[in-house]
Amino acid sequence: MEEEAILSYLESHEEIADSGQFAAERGLDHDKVVNVIKSLHGYRYIDVQDIKRETWVLTEEGHTYAVAGSPEMQLFLAIPPEGISREELQKKLDPAIFKIGSSQAAKNKWLDMGKQISRKVQHAEDRVKNVLVQIKDGKDPEAEDVKALKTRKLIAPQIWKGYSVKKGPNYAPKRKKVATDLTRENMQRGDWKDLEFKEYNFCAKGQPAEGGHLHPLLKVSQQLKMIFLQMGFEEMPTNNFVESSFWNFDALFQPQQHPARDSHDTFFLRAPSTIKQLPEDYVERVKEIHESGGYGSRGYAYEWRRDEANKNLLRTHTTAVSSQMLYLLARNPFQSKKYFSIDRVFRNEAVDRTHLAEFHQIEGLVCDRGLTLGDLIGVLHDFFSRLGMSNLRFKPAYNPYTEPSMEIFSYHEGFKKWVEIGNSGMFRPEMLRPMGLPEDVRVIAWGLSLERPTMILYGIDNIRDLFGHKVDLGLIKRNPICRLGIA
Ligand code: FB9
Numbered sequence: 001m002e003e004e005a006i007l008s009y010l011e012s013h014e015e016i017a018d019s020g021q022f023a024a025e026r027g028l029d030h031d032k033v034v035n036v037i038k039s040l041h042g043y044r045y046i047d048v049q050d051i052k053r054e055t056w057v058l059t060e061e062g063h064t065y066a067v068a069g070s071p072e073m074q075l076f077l078a079i080p081p082e083g084i085s086r087e088e089l090q091k092k093l094d095p096a097i098f099k100i101g102s103s104q105a106a107k108n109k110w111l112d113m114g115k116q117i118s119r120k121v122q123h124a125e126d127r128v129k130n131v132l133v134q135i136k137d138g139k140d141p142e143a144e145d146v147k148a149l150k151t152r153k154l155i156a157p158q159i160w161k162g163y164s165v166k167k168g169p170n171y172a173p174k175r176k177k178v179a180t181d182l183t184r185e186n187m188q189r190g191d192w193k194d195l196e197f198k199e200y201n202f203c204a205k206g207q208p209a210e211g212g213h214l215h216p217l218l219k220v221s222q223q224l225k226m227i228f229l230q231m232g233f234e235e236m237p238t239n240n241f242v243e244s245s246f247w248n249f250d251a252l253f254q255p256q257q258h259p260a261r262d263s264h265d266t267f268f269l270r271a272p273s274t275i276k277q278l279p280e281d282y283v284e285r286v287k288e289i290h291e292s293g294g295y296g297s298r299g300y301a302y303e304w305r306r307d308e309a310n311k312n313l314l315r316t317h318t319t320a321v322s323s324q325m326l327y328l329l330a331r332n333p334f335q336s337k338k339y340f341s342i343d344r345v346f347r348n349e350a351v352d353r354t355h356l357a358e359f360h361q362i363e364g365l366v367c368d369r370g371l372t373l374g375d376l377i378g379v380l381h382d383f384f385s386r387l388g389m390s391n392l393r394f395k396p397a398y399n400p401y402t403e404p405s406m407e408i409f410s411y412h413e414g415f416k417k418w419v420e421i422g423n424s425g426m427f428r429p430e431m432l433r434p435m436g437l438p439e440d441v442r443v444i445a446w447g448l449s450l451e452r453p454t455m456i457l458y459g460i461d462n463i464r465d466l467f468g469h470k471v472d473l474g475l476i477k478r479n480p481i482c483r484l485g486i487a
Contacts, residue, residue, distance in 0.1 A: 075101030
């Protein structure tokens with residue numbers, strides 16, 4: 001109907017100036033007319049021009065008054081000629097109607113608002129309602145009415161969008177059925193000769209290729225793995241979140257009364273609560289080094305308890321895997337090694353904008369004869385320069401399992417400040433010698449998180465927006481590729 005109306009109108013008229021008026025004059029639904037216009041335009045039967053104009057629509061409150069009358073009129077009509085008391089009148093009306101109605105009626109000087117409320121005029125015209133009804137019927141209101149109704153939030157502005165329409169290159173009074181496919185039947189019937197085929201729209205957007213999307217953390221992690229592999233490092237097997245206190249703490253020469261070892265910082269397991277099997281001879285040597293030292297160390301001089309070491313926990317750092325890899329290394333004739341790990345660690349910490357109870361730790365270590373702190377600083381410069389961070393500073397720090405230890409800082413051009421980008425150190429002989437590694441073997445190591453660089457690179461302010469059940473899948477679907485180290 002809409003199509004026939006438009007095409008036949010253009011048969012005898014140059015253009016349809018305003019699709020809105022055109023629809024109203026023919027009692028057609030403008031939205032349907034617009035859809036037909038878009039389709040006819042698609043087949044170039046017509047050419048169109050957008051026309052926009054600001055109109056007014058009634059707010060929800062405006063709608064109620066257009067039906068029930070304005071509050072001031074409802075109040076006016078509720079006052080009997082002989083007047084009424086305020087209490088009586090309030091009982092007759094909804095509190096909001098009474099409140100708005102009395103202030104508006106007073107403004108219109110319709111009432112005497114004393115103890116007794118009485119009419120000041122015989123008749124009053126409900127201009128508000130009339131104008132609201134006008135607007136509802138699509139008529140344009142007077143400017144001063146617009147101002148009043150807008151202030152009372154009874155109407156709101158709306159952009160009305162329509163079209164002016166002219167004949168297009170393929171114009172015809174009746175739409176020809178265009179074929180969008182040449183079928184076997186067309187060939188058999190031979191009617192393909194008279195068929196008109198729809199033009200190919202080479203600008204049409206193809207079906208969006210749905211596919212999997214990598215979480216930003218995985219993109220950064222992949223880049224980091226590439227960097228480690230390019231630097232000749234091997235990945236350590238970190239596919240076990242549950243660890244024994246022995247490998248997570250004791251093997252690292254972390255004393256059993258160290259604060260990190262109590263349940264305020266560490267998630268211990270109820271089941272399985274204890275480790276089944278540990279290399280007994282090595283455990284003896286660890287007990288020894290904790291209790292009375294050795295290899296030049298005087299140890300911690302406390303009674304080391306096996307049951308404490310047996311406790312299972314969720315690893316607090318991937319260094320728990322480094323300890324096992326170095327122990328395995330010591331069991332064979334020594335060969336230098338470069339290891340890395342990137343995986344989840346768990347800490348029973350207060351959750352805040354940048355901390356959750358779990359994060360991904362990145363760790364690198366180099367194990368070789370005669371390594372020095374200089375080698376550590378060198379490999380840190382090499383590693384972080386590949387992350388685009390070459391302006392580094394090192395600050396002495398403390399870790400139970402490394403001496404000396406250094407916090408690593410990089411000057412962040414964007415933030416115009418020094419950012420702490422990790423921690424590092426040389427594993428203590430009290431950790432390495434009981435494993436059986438030769439006296440001159442040194443192990444330099446460093447660690448950082450995966451979340452911090454990812455938050456900074458992707459401009460994510462709160463870690464909950466990056467990791468966890470509150471992550472907006474849109475972020476996963478629409479985040480840019482990770483170009484580490486490439487400005
Ligand atoms: O990641 C951290 N900071 C960081 C790293 C990269 C980065 O890149 C940006 C693109 C530019 C930005 C920031 N940090 C380590 C430093 C801080 O965020 C720190 O407040 C929080 N740390 C975590 C631990 O929180 C309790 C980050 C995490 C961390 C700290 C230390 C280690 C690992 C992770 C370690 C270690 C280590 C030391 C010696 C031997 C072996 C391992």
